[in-house]
Amino acid sequence: MTYDIAIIGGGIMGCSTALRVVAGGMKAIVLDQGDLGQGASGVNAGTLSLQIKRVKLMPYALKGHHLWEEMGAAVGFAKTGGYTLAFNDREAELLKERQTMKAEAGAPIEFVSNNRLRAAEPGLTQKVVAASYCAEDGYANSSLTGQYYRGCLQDAGIEYREQNAVTAIKKLKAGIFEIATPQGVVYAKRLLLAAGAWLKPLAALLDVNLPVNARINTVSVTERMPPLMSSVIGHATGLLTMKQKANGTVLIGGGWQGRGTPQEGRGEVDVASVRPNLALAQYALPALGDARVLRSWTGFEANVPDFYPLAGALPNVPDAYVLGCVRGGYTIGPYIGQLMGNFILGREPEMPLFDPGRTFQEDTI
């Protein structure tokens, strides 16, 4: 059996692309080294916030938000609105500059007075110097990513294999890819590499060098608490995101760095970075000090030097594609997966993709 396409990586990128190419008539298989949606897509903070998206990615994020809203309860979606806070003048300046640009890029972001902020979120500290608000912001429950996409793939009749790491890829003379896994060999006419933070070693199997690095983001969750906040709360620097779920638990993220590499396992929480992360949360919302932290964990978020996505044809290997390294990829994933699917189907994508063959320049802020 030769598939039209083999998709390597069952995260949000791989699964959402699979759904689109199969809707377009292709026969696809999804392969994952672990469980579906247990990589970055299953351990991220689930923040759907336009206020923390890159300006250039805003149109994609707006589309992504609408898709999350459609997925609704099955993914734990909640549109709560979100506040971003600045605690000193320097941060206020940063907030002003950044959120203005994001508003110009199409996000419905406004600046709000302290009075309005306090009325909406009385639990927040009095030390807020400036704040912005976006009614589009909210969250979904990333723990449900695997369950959700497993169901979608089953409903669409798409074959998937879990605990199935791709260890070698060969392009046969006939132009067909031979993909080796512990559960046997898979043949496919096309290939999509959607292996998240594991993209570099995967592309290396095809002798392609992708300049992929991984950040090791930390997230923590508390026990169930009485209502403390009703919107998503962020920090001007992006170094805090928090929200209280319907069950009362509070999820705290912000991209503080843990330790480890994707190859070595799931990564390790670094006490030296999780403590200031929690301190920042407590500073913003003092009542959090009494909440017991139940778990802290890390996940690997892939990026390339310019922090823009890899989305398009894999350089030098005909019929091979790559999708990954999307900053804010949980938010944007469902949409950019559709774009990618259309591209693979030979259709004109609605918005431009991000050529993986470009020359990368170090990003400056």
Added chain:
Amino acid sequence: MTDVFDIAVVGAGPAGGNAALAAARNGLRVVLLDEQPQAGGQVWRAKSAAILKAPKTIETLAGDVLRRAIASSDVTHLHGARVWQISREGDNWQCHILRDGKSEPVQATSLILAPGAREYVQPVQGWTTPGVIGLAGATALFKQNLIVPGQRTVVSGTGPLVFYVASEIRRLGGEVAGIVTPNTRRDWLQALPVMLGKPKLLMRGAVWMVDLMLARVPIYWGHTVTEVLGTTQVSGVQVSKLDADWTPKMQVTTLQADSLCLGHGLIPQIEAAQMLGVGITHDPASGGWVPNAQDDGSTNIGNLYLCGDGTGIRGADAAAVQGRVTGMRAASDLGSDTDQDMRAAHNEWRRAAGFGMAMTALSIPRAGMARWTTAETIVCRCEGIIKQSVLGEVATGAATTNAVKSGVRAGMGPCGGKYCQTAVAALIADHKGTDVSNIAPPTPRPPLRPVPLGALAGSFDYDDLPIPKPAPL
């Protein structure tokens, strides 16, 4: 605490306490960390000050010996110290402890983990009703506070603990409505040869049995509690007869009681070892998943040692000897000449471990236990998740404990899945038609025990928070 100890020992039970003593005796600077107010662990637990005059049991006496030895040794014993995370910092181990409401680091060259065991309670319908407590939990009540679980108690479960708990309840003035144990007299006969090698313990068991017989406490051998009755408080239990694989055959009686002690053996606490990269193996005869360690405590990770029930359930006596062996091994790896013959200690450990193994064998789960639950039975008590929800998740493709945890939150509550994972893994294995040894526990995450956020955050000045440069625009 900024100075670096030679050895940090986590857990001050028989294993950790003796490991610390052995290492200190051999000239090393040792810090012993435990969240309890006094050394002794679960089994050699100290009595609270209010009941010090109460008659001493074998366990209190053993604990007193250990506590005195630690007090007169050079070991730095930090009690009330909850270890919530351990990391590698350069050449040292760093244990992050919560003490007096503050988090602080303790550094050491070598690390000995002796975290002991926790109790496994196989869920049955109604097991979360107020009035049900674990067998091990009951022993803690007796030892520390001389409290009985209720006026009239059913004691149910596997291994020797049911008889100990029942006779303690009687000794402390409570009434035992009945003992219900899946083990049969034949199971016990099989353990007898090993027990004969431990005449003291055998005698003690005989004393319990004679007392229970004289009091005409009914003992249901080869039975289990299949349902706990009562809504706001236990009012009784239903008792069913079991076949050889512990499948309930028929319901035989209802016992009236206001409390139930329930427990089905002990499970090694492996999370800290796992988080530090030690591999694990499934061994039912040792209590389930155990970290890969040598008999002398060494592991494949340099300067990391494991001992006691956390490496396999072998009981207090074996743990004490293994702790001593491990302490010496760690000391000799750091260059000390050890004062005792390792081989003799090793043989002593083997004998003690043989007894512990025979007791653990009585609690090895059997396939029929899956049928002690109904679709409605709560499996994850922190999150109130019933068996049917777990089965639904498994039936729609969740094939690992991590996937079930993500999908239905079984294991996301305060216990972190420590108590429900055995039952969840059994359900997955049953559905896949595979052995539980193929279903690994979920990825453990810090903190090892819940910690208040404010304690982790500590006191800080906003301007001192090391806020890195913001993400690219």
